[in-house]
Amino acid sequence: DTGVSQNPRHKITKRGQNVTFRCDPISEHNRLYWYRQTLGQGPEFLTYFQNEAQLEKSRLLSDRFSAERPKGSFSTLEIQRTEQGDSAMYLCASSSGEGLGPYGYTFGSGTRLTVV
Amino acid sequence: AQSVTQLDSQVPVFEEAPVELRCNYSSSVSVYLFWYVQYPNQGLQLLLKYLSGSTLVESINGFEAEFNKSQTSFHLRKPSVHISDTAEYFCAVRTPYSGNTPLVFGKGTRLSVIA
Numbered sequence: 001d002t003g004v005s006q007n008p009r010h011k012i013t014k015r016g017q018n019v020t021f022r023c024d025p026i027s028e029h030n031r032l033y034w035y036r037q038t039l040g041q042g043p044e045f046l047t048y049f050q051n052e053a054q055l056e057k058s059r060l061l062s063d064r065f066s067a068e069r070p071k072g073s074f075s076t077l078e079i080q081r082t083e084q085g086d087s088a089m090y091l092c093a094s095s096s097g098e099g100l101g102p103y104g105y106t107f108g109s110g111t112r113l114t115v116v
Numbered sequence: 117a118q119s120v121t122q123l124d125s126q127v128p129v130f131e132e133a134p135v136e137l138r139c140n141y142s143s144s145v146s147v148y149l150f151w152y153v154q155y156p157n158q159g160l161q162l163l164l165k166y167l168s169g170s171t172l173v174e175s176i177n178g179f180e181a182e183f184n185k186s187q188t189s190f191h192l193r194k195p196s197v198h199i200s201d202t203a204e205y206f207c208a209v210r211t212p213y214s215g216n217t218p219l220v221f222g223k224g225t226r227l228s229v230i231a
Contacts (some may be wrong), residue, residue: 093160
């Protein structure tokens with residue numbers, strides 16, 4: 001297993017366009033998390049899945065954001081009508097159970113979104 | 117709700133010198149505490165964690181952190197740093213209760229080790 005994979009690595013889009021990011025977690029991990037990180041800030045929680053069920057959504061996740069994890073495998077995060085404030089690094093992580101084992105959450109390298 | 121404060125955004129230190137990265141948390145209930153590290157161009161990785169038991173926890177590369185409940189702190193220390201320790205370090209907290217309690221991260225501290 002090559003870890004958590006996120007695609008694309010970088011995305012530049014015009015304001016108002018829709019974008020979709022993909023995350024492929026470690027195959028045996030049942031939990032998948034999305035975080036957002038802006039410059040000078042730590043990762044901020046957006047949402048998470050246990051298998052295919054979306055169990056929690058942060059207040060940060062406006063109606064323009066939607067996430068799915070069909071069949072409990074990969075996940076997609078879509079942002080509709082992007083705004084400049086959406087520019088950030090979007091991080092995906094996965095864990096086996098609650099992530100309290102020796103590796104905790106396994107993070108991907110992120111997708112950097114720039115809205116122009 | 118839990119929160120984490122990392123007071124130092126940047127810490128420069130000479131190679132082989134000791135370092136302490138500070139982390140304070142706020143929570144009305146008991147907590148689990150974590151330090152994650154992000155090396156340049158890599159994803160975040162778990163460095164060490166406190167769940168229960170001994171309040172002093174160690175990592176395999178010489179870092180240690182001590183859970184201090186009275187001071188609500190979980191500072192990270194290393195007696196002698198190496199160039200390879202240059203990275204961003206994030207303190208994180210969550211409650212022990214199962215269910216909907218993902219990690220809450222601090223803003224991070226960038227450790228720069230100078231040769």
